[in-house]
Amino acid sequence: MVYCVVFFDLFLDNMLYLIASCIALLFGPLFYRFFSSGSGLQKGLDGFIFVSLGGLVLIHILPELLEHGGFITLLFVMLGVWGPTASEKLFHRYSEITHNITLTLGIGGLLLHTITDGGAMVLAQQEGNSTLLALGVIMHRLPVGVAIWWLLKPQVGTRWASAVLAAMMVLTSVGYFAGEHLLTQLSLENTVYLQAFVTGSILHVVLHQPHGHQQEDKQGQYQYQAGIGSLLGLGLLALLLLMDTGGHEHAHKDHGSEQFVSWLLTISPILLGSYFIATARFASGLRPSHPSLGLRWLQRLAGPEALLITLLLLGPWFALYQILGLLAIGALMTLTKVDITDPHPTLSESPWRFGFSQLVDRSAPWIILSLVLANLIGHPSVPLENPALQVFILLLVFLPMRFCNLGTVILALALAYSGWSQIAVAFTLLAAPVLSIGQLKLMNWKQGLMLGGILLVGLMVADQLTLSSSLTLQLPESVNILGLVAIVLLFGASLLRLGPRKFLSRLMINLKSAPHSHDHGHHSDTKAAHHHESAAPHKHHH
Template sequence: MMLVISILALLAGPPLYAWVRRHPGWLALTDSFVFVVVGGLVLFHILPEVIHAGGWQVLLLVALGLFGPTLFENLFRRAALQMHNATLLVGVLGLALHALGDGAALVDHGEAETHGLLALSVVLHRIPVGLTVWWLLRPQYGRVLAWLVIILMSVTTYTGFAAGEQLVTALDSHQFAWFQAFVVGAILHVVFHRPYHVESAEPTPTMTGVGGLLGVVALLLILLPGWLGYHLHEHHEEIHHLLQDAAPEAQWRFLYLALSVAPWLLLAYAIAAMINYLFPRAFWLSPRPGRLPEALRGALLGLPLPVCIPDATRIYPMLLKQGATPSFALAFLVASPVFGFDALLVSLPLLGLEFTGIRLLAALALTLLVGTIVGRFVRNVAMPETELSVEEPRQHSAKRLFQAFTDGYAHLIDHTAPWVIVGLVVAATLAPTPGWDLLAEQLWAQFLLVMLLALPLHLCATGLTPVVTVLLAVGLSPAAGLLFLLLGPMVNLTLVRFLIHSHGRGIALAMVVAMVCLSAMISWFAQPWLVLPPWLPDTETTVWQWLALGVLVALYAISLLRNGPRAFIAELLPSELLHQHQHHHHHDADHGHHHHDGDHKH
């Protein structure tokens, strides 16, 4: 019976698509809905199973599937359309292949309560998957291919149901996990870059935001039965549960991590609002003479402020214009993204007091050394005009307080929320995976891996904290963890381009080399004092944690409603991967949507 219902749920996709096309105002809403549901299913449902079966190494194949097509299209522009279409087909066929696992999950093994919840989860997520397949294929390839894929998914669902346990054993193999990892990356690539044209007028933020929120609600409804089924029958030994345990276990771990950090994040946002109220922009854009060394003053100014790299690169020339020395400005530029109050307070419950203290001291030492050493070779050249203004009109206290609240909550939440969510997802997914023992005894390999990850990505200190916490628990050395926390938020392509534009290639190269080498040295010498934090136990939660998580979810939902899910996620990816992805039929609609959050909101 559940098999028939799951296939009917899949067949609901075409009529749903036809209904949406008759209501143009709903196209943007449906786009956001599909974006959230499919992306969430991949991250929370498919990816944990793939990593559990194949180990952390499959993340390289996920990255290849996600970023490879864009890099290929940029290198070989004449073949861009063919590459894009191939990626689209790989992603859609990957969803069809995943239907095998759905069919196997529908097999009744005599445990009515657990099986019923799992089957309900399968049926619920088939509706948006069917809509997504039709949404992706129908406009570009026509009805025939779209129906063939829908029929293929129905057949593979029945095949999975008929094969049962034997198929589950095969799907749990390393080789299949590696293939699925590439497919997961391709699916994410397709979802992020929207290979279809939204035919309505310019979508309003309200419609895209509502679609995103509806997608979140649908995703929770889809995942909740699996959570409950896992909780009722945790770590069951039958082979039927091999493939299904990894995802709900990761989801429960995500919840525990979120409960642990929620009160501290709310406190961090409140402190950020108070800082903006007590010390408005005109105050900290006007460096004052003092007895402390210039680099120390710049570091002390930058560390507590809720400022990220894009903000810091706009504040930096203003500081120089106001008379700050290069050492002061460079120390501020390094210190501001590496460790703010939000990252400090999130570190306390996850990394412990000792590790958090070492992290703070290491960040301070790094900014002092970089500012002092590199600052000696930087001349105070004329800087280009920026959007920021030092002069601020005098405001009444109530108006200033409201503005501070807006800056401390709305601005900071828009920037940190995607990173916090992704950080928690990655942390929850990586914890039980095999393969970390390959790096456990090779500190140099861990350092090299951290450096390779840090440079191309624009990482957030707050979102990176739970990831490093879990990496430490599964075998990453404390020194490499500290190095990741120092380099991740600080060294990235945005900063390198800014330094080249402002001071030339020589200073940019010297700055990057100094940051990498000094971070590695500080992390190496800090080893004796780095205490490995205990992994979060499954302890009783408090009412205050649940209340804080509820408030945090509401704030993040408002941010999603205000910006829409695509602009929300644009915080996570380098702008090149969002703005240069142009295709013959949709690039105009897509680029404006991404641009608003990636360049000028920080």
């Protein structure tokens, strides 16, 4: 009898995790019902899902996939993200079908992931594992439940959205009770590429806001609410990361959140110094609206505030290499009169507002992207030892984007920390701010060839010389922490000002604006960002 009571108590304790994970999903309809009562609250909900679900995929799911599938995993993720966009452009008539297939894939992927969640809760209760893992699983169900309802209810109605939530609960139970037998069949080793493709589909769905609420905020009047939602999403992500690192040993732990925080601590005080330099050079007259094309190119390529980060954290040889390389590129662009793509709109005459508001708005998304990118492509499970392969991967990253100078040096720094070759680091310093589809469109083939020649010479020099140096700055931990707090506050204020979608819209400027507009004037760029931030995925309002 005593054994029966003990067994029943254990069973109840174990069941509590399962029940809690199912209840977490039910918060979705409750959140949606409360937040759909006004446009501002809707934008807040959108911001919360955009950051929490997107961050969950990038920080929690993707490193796990990389660990099991290696570099090819990233290709399947990119196929999932960009495949639907490409097919919508190719088959305009069938864009609605493509969109629905992507949505189905994304939901299917989340359903598949719930089985492994159920299994993870069983593992958490085994001896030697922390119950924080189970708590982490339960917590990350919150944004998933909200996202399911947010994505499906406007598209297919309450009945189908409820059916999907019910299916998620059933599949969690299946994963929980079937335990290890089923998990070996559905293990990441067996389904890693499928899950990578589906993960890309989830990111695509999150990025493209697939329902009718986008039209309601054309003036950007609810960006503050969207910013608050995204900050709450970041808070939830931070909590999940703390649980993740405290709860159980991952193979990618050393290359996960702990390394990410370590990078942030090292970079933050120097980055703060760069913003001060930007403020000073704006005050002295070196501004984005300067009449001299050469000085405008100097600002685009180096700032020159970006050179401070290279000098202090990569060392004097890398800084000298970057100065000489960028001088050669700047001279070529100035002498052949190449226009700058995506020019910096001058919004204010105040140097402080330029350095600590406008420049933060412009550089923060690139800095975050650079750190996330380096954390992924520098992952130990992505063995890219060959410098030529590293340069080729970076080329694929740079072409569809347009890195700002601060984002460039942060990426180079993070790659150096990840153990990439000095050739790849040197190539990043020279190529990232200039080598993009948007910029190449403004150049003729001769100018393109000459730019290619300079980059090739730069690669040959980096191959022959030793640029690495031990003369890098080591600041006290207290200074690093203060710097990180200041940067978090600056980036948080930027997120509040812009909302998460507009905050990240710069990253996609080439892909979104290039086919529609060739007007590269100072104000059209800002308008384009507004349009794409608020326009629906399939209807562009120009």
